[in-house]
Amino acid sequence: MRARSFRYRHRLRQRALAAGLLAGMAGIAGAQPAATPYPSKTITIIVPTTPGGGVDNGARMLAEKLRAAWGQTVVVENRPGANYIIGTAAVARAPADGHTLLFTSNSFVVVPLASAKLPYDPADLAPVGTLAYSPYVMVTRSTLAANTVQEFIAHAKAHPGKLNYGGTVSAGSHIAGEVFNHMSGTRMQFVPYKGGAPVMVDLVGGQIDAAWNSVNAAAAQIRAGKVKALAVTGEQRYPTLPAVPTFAEAGFPQYQERAWLGLFAPSGTPRAIVQKLSAELARVANAPEMKPDFDASGLIPLASTPEQFAAMLKKEADTLRPVLKASNFRLDAQ
Structure with a gap:
């Protein structure tokens, strides 16, 4: 009842x-x-x-x-x-x-x-x-065996329920991962945090597998090679990360969270x-x-x-x- x-x-x-x-x-x-x-x-x-x-x-x-x-x-x-x-x-x-x-x-x-x-x-x-x-950039730990969005999806499907992602509860970074799971058919587990900064700390340390964060919050670690950037949302590449493709360029155009x-x-x-x-x-x-x-x-x-x-x-x-x-x-x- x-x-x-x-x-x-x-x-x-x-x-x-x-x-x-x-x-x-x-x-x-x-x-x-x-x-x-x-x-x-x-x-x-x-x-x-x-x-x-x-x-x-x-x-x-x-x-x-x-x-x-x-x-x-x-x-x-x-x-x-x-x-x-x-x-x-x-x-x-x-x-x-x-x-x-x-x-x-x-x-x-x-x-x-x-x-x-x-x-x-x-x-x-x-x-x-x-x-x-603010666009989102999809980032992963540097040691993950995937370098593109499509490789990530394939890897996640090959290991159902084994990968996770971090974000702030109920915030866009949380929902972005849920939408990605829904659209891609993956089954990542959510790991809650109180803010974007500790998410990036644990991603750099390899404690979590992936995250969706603002470009500014992740740019320094991306440039230093401490995390991988797979794609950014939006119609165009982000000016400060010109080498990172959009989700459309990465073969996943339906994903446009922001x-x-x-x-x-x-x-x-x-x-x-x-x-x-x-x-x-x-x-x-x-x-x-x-x-x-x-x-x-x-x-x-x-x-x-x-x-x-x-x-x-x-x-x-x-x-x-x-x-x-x-x-x-x-x-x-x-």
């Missing part, structure tokens, strides 16, 4: 994610224009991760530009914990006035699909837009405020002076409207749902 109850709640949660994205957009569309000038006080951007990571760095870039453009105090507040739930729930409960915002990544889609119970509903948050994305960085507001935030935030987000993403900062962080600009962002989230949820179901992926079990 308990198992049936969990599956029922889980199906409802999956349906709620897609419905919630649309409901969040509807909440914006139906909201009244802002009654007072915006911003009228300090803007707090909540990041549901620890300081120093890719999401945190992106939020601080955005905060600096918003401060300069609007002459208003903009602070970044880190609220990590519980698979990104603590920070996300805080924004979902915040007043819908545009002064408390959420800056997050792919976990926004993953967590509702993989959790039996949440203290918030995805519909409580409305998409504003994206700032940038880590996006995006902004959300509490559902019901006035449309005028959401549009102002979205326009400023796009301006920052496309600003030529941002290129050195993006390059230093391994990011590629990605501007989107609230409607485009909502459509992207729905597409990602539709793609991940069968993957997580097939792998019996549940954050409650991590």
Whole structure:
């Protein structure tokens, strides 16, 4: 009875994610224009991760530009914990006035699909837009008997369940491996870590077999020959790793995982405020002076409207749902 109850709640949660994205957009569309000038006080951007990571760095870039453009105090507040739930729930409960915002990544889609119970509903948050994305590079320990993606797949299939990969629980690096398993038919085991840095330490040491990481996080070890880089996601080779092929060039074009960085507001935030935030987000993403900062962080600009962002989230949820179901992926079990 308990198992049936969990599956029922889980199906409802999956349906709620897609419905919630649309409901969040509807909440914006139906909201009244802002009654007072915006911003009228300090803007707090909540990041549901620890300081120093890719999401945190992106939020601080955005905060600096918003401060300069609007002459208003903009602070970044880190609220990590519980698979990104603590920070996300805080924004979902915040007043819908545009002064408390959420800056997050792919976990926004993953967590509702993989959790039996949440203290918030995805519909409580409305998409504003994206700032940038980070391609993934697939890296393996240097001693692994595979030098290409196709050789890796063949090796993994010849040793079912024997290979593993490391990543941060519920983050893009975790899901990237699950998607690869699903698409390639491999059966790698997941090894959880608290961040990308310890993943690379153990990969260099040979304690794990593979990982998906940002180019910046892995580039030094790749160049030093301490790990192997098999392929990068994206349409083009990454400038700082010109010898590493794309997944399309490596014969696996269907694999195109990436880590996006995006902004959300509490559902019901006035449309005028959401549009102002979205326009400023796009301006920052496309600003030529941002290129050195993006390059230093391994990011590629990605501007989107609230409607485009909502459509992207729905597409990602539709793609991940069968993957997580097939792998019996549940954050409650991590």
